[in-house]
Amino acid sequence: MNRLALTSTPWIKNLLTSRWPQFIVRTITLAGFLLTILAGLFGSRVGSHNFAIIFVWIAWWSLLKLVFIPAGGRSWCSICPIPMPGEWLQNGGLLGPGGRPLGLGKRWPRKLNNTWLQSAVFLGMGIFSAVILTQPRISGWALLGLFIAAITLSLVFERRSFCRYLCPIGGFTGLYAQLSPVEIRAVDPVVCAGHTEKTCYTGSAQGYGCPWGNFPAALSQDSNCGLCMECLRTCPHDNLAFNLRPYGSEISAKTPLKLDETFLALVMLGSALVYTAVYMGSWGWLKNAAYHVGTLPWLAYALAFLAITLVVVPGLFFGAVWLGKKMSAAREPLKKLAGLYGSGLLPLGMATWVAFTVSFAFAKISYILPVLSDPFGWGWDLFGTASTNLSLVDLWLSPIAQVGVLAGGLLWSSRLVMRLARDRRQALPVLAFALAHAAGMMWLLVG
Amino acid sequence: MQSTKLSLLLFSLIAAVIAFAPAPVSLVRPAERYFRIEASTFAFSPQTIQVNPGDHVTIDLVAQDYVHGLRIDEYEVEVTADPGQTARLSFTAGRPGAFHFRCTVACGAMHPFMVGKLKVGPNWLFWRGLGLGLVAILSGLWWARK
Secondary structure, eight states: OOOEEGGGSHHHHHHHHOHHHHHHHHHHHHHHHHHHHHHHHHSOSOGGGOHIIIIIIIIIHHHIIIIIHHHHGGGGGGTOSTTHHHHHHHHTOSSSSOSOOOSOOBOOOGGGOSSHHHHHHHHHHHHTHHHHTTOHHHHHHHHHHHHHHHHHHHHHBSTTHIIIIIOHHHHHHHHHHTTOSEEEEESOHHHHHTOTTOHHHHEETTEESOTTOOOGGGOOOSTTOOOOOHHHHHOTTOOEEEEEOOTTTTOOTTSOOOHHHHHHHHHHHHHHHHHIIIIISOOHHHHHHHHSTTSHHHHHHHHHHHHIIIIIHHHHHHHHHHHHHHHHTOOSOHHHHHHHHHHHTHHHHHHHHHHHHHHHHHHHGGGHHHHHHOTTSSSOOTTSOTTOOOOOSOTTHHHHHHHHHHHHHHHHHHHHHHHHOSSHHHHHHHHHHHHHHHHHHHHHHHO | OHHHHHHHHHHHHHHHHHHHSOOOOOOSOOOEEEEEEEEETTEEESSEEEEOTTOEEEEEEEESSSOEEEEETTTTEEEEEOTTOEEEEEEEOOSOEEEEEEOOSOOSTTGGGOEEEEEESSOHHHHHHHHHHHHHHHHHHHHHHO
16 A cells, blocks of 8 residues: 655654644643633533533534544544643653653553453443533543543553553544554664664653554554654654555454454444434433433433443444354354454444534534633633634535435445455345444434 | 446446435425424423425424523524413425424523424435445445455
C-alpha cells in the first residue's frame, strides 16, 4: 500500500517534532478542561446554560467523533489535557527530558494489560450517562474523577497507563484509530535493527521513551499509538516517519482483534443502539428510567443496558460467527474468527457513532456560542454571543447524512469482511448481523 | 478489469436510483387531522403522530406539569403551553418524511432530549437507507467473488 511520508516535508517535520506547538495546544486544552470542571461544579445547574455540558458533550464530543477520530485516529490523545499534569509530574518537567521524575514507575499489572477495564469504565459511565450528560455538577465530578485518576496512575505506574488501560474514551478511540489515515512507522527496519540503544523506547536527551509503552520501531498497529511524536524526537537516525495512508489499510487477516478488543467493538455497537434509543428516541418512559438513578425503573434500564451490550449484541455476533464457521467447515477457533470479523465491523462501528453524533450535533450546535460568552450561566456576555442562536446547518440535512454515513459504513465493512473471509459462506451470517445492526440504527434515527 | 468497472458502475447506478428516484405521489385526499398531545417531563403522549401529505393538522398541546413547548423540525412551527393549559398549533403537512418535534422550554435536565415524531406519509428516507444497506452488502459479496 502506498504511503505519503509527511515528515519528509521539512516544515511539517519541524512542526511535529518541536515541543512548542504541542505544548501550546495542550496548555489551551488544559485551561479549557479546568474551566469545564469549574463551570460544572460552580456554574448554572441548567445544563443547556453551562459550559461543562455544552462544551464537553456537544462541542468536544462532536469534534472527536466527526473530526479527530475519522481524520486522525488517536490525534485527540496527543493534545488531551487529562493526563498532562500527571505526565509532567512523572517526567519532572514540562518541555522535555532533564527534570527529576516523580512517582513509583511501577509496571502495569500483566493481567490488566487489555481493554476490559476500558470497556467496564465506558459501560459504567453509560449506565449513569443520563445524569452525567445533563447535570453540570455530576459532569464536573466525573471529569474531576478522571483527572485525579490520571494523575494518581501516573504517579504509581509508568508511562501513560491511564490512557492505555483505563480511559473510557481511549478504548474506542484506539479501536477506530486502526482505520485512520495516519500512522507512525519505521522507515527502514534494518536501521532499527542495528540501533542497539532503542532510544524510541528508552528515551534520550531529545525526548522521552514511548509514553504509550510501544516499541515504535516495530509498530504495526495504531490502536495504542497516541501520536505524541516522542519517537520522532528520540530517533537519532531519522528513521521514523509520520505517514498518510489509505483508510483501513492496517486491517488484515494477520492481525485480528484480540478477544477483549472484539468485546469492546461489540460493546460500542450495543451502546450506540441504547444511547440512540434513549436520547434520540421518542420514548419518554425510557428517558425517565435512564435519568432517575437509584429507582426501580433505572435499575431495570441499567440491567437492560448491560444485557444488550454484554449479552445480546455479543451473543448475536458470536452466534453469527459460529454459524459461518459451521457453514464453511472452517478449522480456525471461534475466538480467532470473531477477532477477524470484529475488525471487519470497525467501519460500521465508527459510522454508527458518527451517525449518532450527527443526529444531535446539528440540532444542538446553536448552544455553543452562548456558553462561550457565559460559561457559568451567570448572565455574563464576554464576547457578545450570549444571545446568539446560530444554526450552521439546516436540519433537513441531518437525517440524510445519518443514513448516508450508515450506508457508507456498511459498504466499507462488507468489503472489509469479505476481504478478511476465507470463503463467502463463512462471512454471510456476519454480513447479516451488520445489516441488522445498521437497519436497527436507521430505524432508531430516522424510522 | 473491464468487468470490475462495469459492476462498479452498475452498483453505483442502483444506489443512485434507490437514493434519488422520486417517491410516488400520494393519492390519498388531504384531510383535517386533530391530535391532542400531552406533555409532561421528558415525554410527549402520543409520542408519534402519523398524517398524510397535504393534511391540515391541528395539535392541541396540553402541558401536564411544567411549561412545555412543541416545535417541529423543518416545519419551523411551534407553540408553548403553560401548566394545565392547552395551546393550539395548526399547519399543513406539505413535506413528506419523519420529523422530530421537540420541547422548546427548558423543563428539566433531560429537556434537550424530549422529542416526539411526526410522520408524514411513508418514510421513504428509511426505506431508501435500507435499500442502500442491502446494495452495500451485495456489492461486498460481489466484490469477494472477484
